[in-house]
Amino acid sequence: MTRGDIDIARRRLAHQQLLTPTLTRLGEVVRRLGAIQAQDYAGAKWAAGLRTRGAVDTVVEQAVSDGSILRTHVLRPTWHFVTPADIRWMLALTAPRIKATMA
Numbered sequence: 001m002t003r004g005d006i007d008i009a010r011r012r013l014a015h016q017q018l019l020t021p022t023l024t025r026l027g028e029v030v031r032r033l034g035a036i037q038a039q040d041y042a043g044a045k046w047a048a049g050l051r052t053r054g055a056v057d058t059v060v061e062q063a064v065s066d067g068s069i070l071r072t073h074v075l076r077p078t079w080h081f082v083t084p085a086d087i088r089w090m091l092a093l094t095a096p097r098i099k100a101t102m103a
Contacts, residue, residue: 017051024053026063031083035090038071038079048081077102 013019016033023029029051030036038044048069049055063069069081074090076098082090 021051021053023051025068026052026055026060027068027083028052030069030081031086034082034086035075036081038081041071041079044071044079044081073098 010019017023017029021029023032026048029048033051036044036048045057045060048063049057049060052059064071064081067084069083070087071079071081072087074080074082074087075094
């Protein structure tokens with residue numbers, strides 16, 4: 001691995017909010033990533049919480065409960081976390097393909 005590879009890896013980790021999370025709200029994290037796969041609910045909560053400064057399990061559960069983040073089949077027939085602000089355009093974009101696949 002070269003120094004350039006290490007720099008790229010470090011940048012990816014930073015942009016994924018994995019080195020030093022700067023975002024404090026789950027909705028911000030999900031929105032920045034676009035979506036978080038949530039097929040495995042416990043793993044998805046961990047992935048979202050890990051990227052959110054100060055988040056613990058109850059914070060993630062509260063965000064799901066109050067609708068700050070949604071767990072839905074928006075991108076394909078698997079579960080994802082998305083934000084309410086993004087769900088409509090994502091559904092409009094993906095619904096035709098999902099419907100055709102499911103037919």
